[in-house]
Amino acid sequence: MVRDSLSMKESSISNQFRPTAARIDLAALRENFLLAQSLAGKSVPMVGVVKANAYGHGAVPVARVLEAAGAGALGVACPEEGVELREAGLKAPILIFGGPFAADAAMLARRALTPVLYNEAQIQALQSSAAEPLGIYFKVDTGMTRLGFLPQELQRALQALWAAPKLRLLGVMSHLAQADLSFEGPTADQYRAFEEARALLRREAPEAKVFHIANSAAILGGKVAAGDWARPGIMLYGSNPNPRFAAGAALKPVMSFTTAVVSLKTVPKGTAVSYGGTWIAPRESRIAVLPVGYADGYIRHLGNCGEVLIRGRRAPVVGRVCMDLTMVDVTGIPEADLGDPVLLWGPGLPAEELAAKAGTISYELFCAVSRRVPRAYVGEVP
Numbered sequence: 261m262v263r264d265s266l267s268m269k270e271s272s273i274s275n276q277f278r279p280t281a282a283r284i285d286l287a288a289l290r291e292n293f294l295l296a297q298s299l300a301g302k303s304v305p306m307v308g309v310v311k312a313n314a315y316g317h318g319a320v321p322v323a324r325v326l327e328a329a330g331a332g333a334l335g336v337a338c339p340e341e342g343v344e345l346r347e348a349g350l351k352a353p354i355l356i357f358g359g360p361f362a363a364d365a366a367m368l369a370r371r372a373l374t375p376v377l378y379n380e381a382q383i384q385a386l387q388s389s390a391a392e393p394l395g396i397y398f399k400v401d402t403g404m405t406r407l408g409f410l411p412q413e414l415q416r417a418l419q420a421l422w423a424a425p426k427l428r429l430l431g432v433m434s435h436l437a438q439a440d441l442s443f444e445g446p447t448a449d450q451y452r453a454f455e456e457a458r459a460l461l462r463r464e465a466p467e468a469k470v471f472h473i474a475n476s477a478a479i480l481g482g483k484v485a486a487g488d489w490a491r492p493g494i495m496l497y498g499s500n501p502n503p504r505f506a507a508g509a510a511l512k513p514v515m516s517f518t519t520a521v522v523s524l525k526t527v528p529k530g531t532a533v534s535y536g537g538t539w540i541a542p543r544e545s546r547i548a549v550l551p552v553g554y555a556d557g558y559i560r561h562l563g564n565c566g567e568v569l570i571r572g573r574r575a576p577v578v579g580r581v582c583m584d585l586t587m588v589d590v591t592g593i594p595e596a597d598l599g600d601p602v603l604l605w606g607p608g609l610p611a612e613e614l615a616a617k618a619g620t621i622s623y624e625l626f627c628a629v630s631r632r633v634p635r636a637y638v639g640e641v642p
Contacts, residue, residue: 279520280552282629284317286325287639288512292496293329300479300490305332309493316626317515318635320348327352342373365390378407380420387424395430402453403446404437411453418464431470432461439477440501480505499612499622516606521598523549533587534579539564546591550602553584557629561618569603570596
């Protein structure tokens with residue numbers, strides 16, 4: 261158990277000089293996983309997606325929580341991410357969604373990493389480099405138009421696999437492109453294409469036992485097909501992929517991105533703030549300076565549209581976000597003072613809301629939080 265001694269007023273973390281930090285609530289993470297499990301079905305195996313450093317939350321601590329909570333597998337984007345988890349002692353199966361990239365079957369087998377293949381060249385290369393049997397997945401492109409065998413290519417891919425006796429097909433996956441928007445139209449077409457691929461593979465390659473296409477949107481919308489696994493990603497981190505999913509309201513934010521006021525100044529009407537003078541004070545204004553910027557992951561697009569919480573009240577970001585500093589207008593919060601803690605996003609200020617203001621998605625905000633921002637983990641740590 262990690263003792264949660266960090267309050268919004270206690271903005272310092274050991275070995276940290278700046279007050280900028282990301283507080284990661286592992287208890288909230290576990291609750292989000294259990295919600296995903298409940299929505300998908302208690303017996304549905306889950307692939308916890310921890311790629312991109314667990315969407316900026318820290319791959320190893322997050323993976324440990326998910327493994328302890330019952331995740332049947334973990335999903336990463338590249339072999340390096342899988343190696344990091346193995347070196348940290350994670351035991352669950354690890355899927356490499358982006359494929360092997362290089363023909364190093366020996367390393368994959370040694371690390372017990374399962375690559376997801378999407379072209380015949382990968383099959384041939386892994387067969388050539390494999391010293392022992394290696395489990396693999398196929399990825400099928402059902403409509404994302406990204407990685408994956410097209411449905412009409414599957415038969416030929418199977419023929420290539422049959423010529424590679426060291427490779428064992430364990431499962432098949434695909435990825436939904438528009439499930440957050442609608443389960444009709446393109447998404448329905450993807451489900452149909454996946455079912456057709458499943459029928460072919462069950463007939464031609466019965467050794468493939470695992471199938472999954474359902475992402476967070478599908479889980480929240482109750483669209484996990486019978487017999488499938490489920491693959492939660494963004495919902496694990498407390499973010500709803502679309503407000504249309506009522507169940508998403510029960511998700512708990514995992515990351516609280518925080519900083520503190522380091523400078524205050526009162527400027528006259530007409531004063532320009534930050535690079536380019538894109539914000540001009542419409543009245544005498546009180547400007548607070550925050551030691552956080554786009555080098556920390558507080559993206560530049562939040563300039564003149566973002567908001568922060570100071571003393572429980574919202575203050576608008578004014579002027580352009582700088583590399584290391586951001587300015588906010590606290591004229592409407594006269595009690596704001598030096599050292600006041602500031603919530604950049606988290607409970608009470610959803611990342612989805614800020615992302616919408618910046619013309620992006622919460623995924624990008626989370627992943628942008630850089631390594632120079634310390635993570636403080638609270639809650640249960642296995």
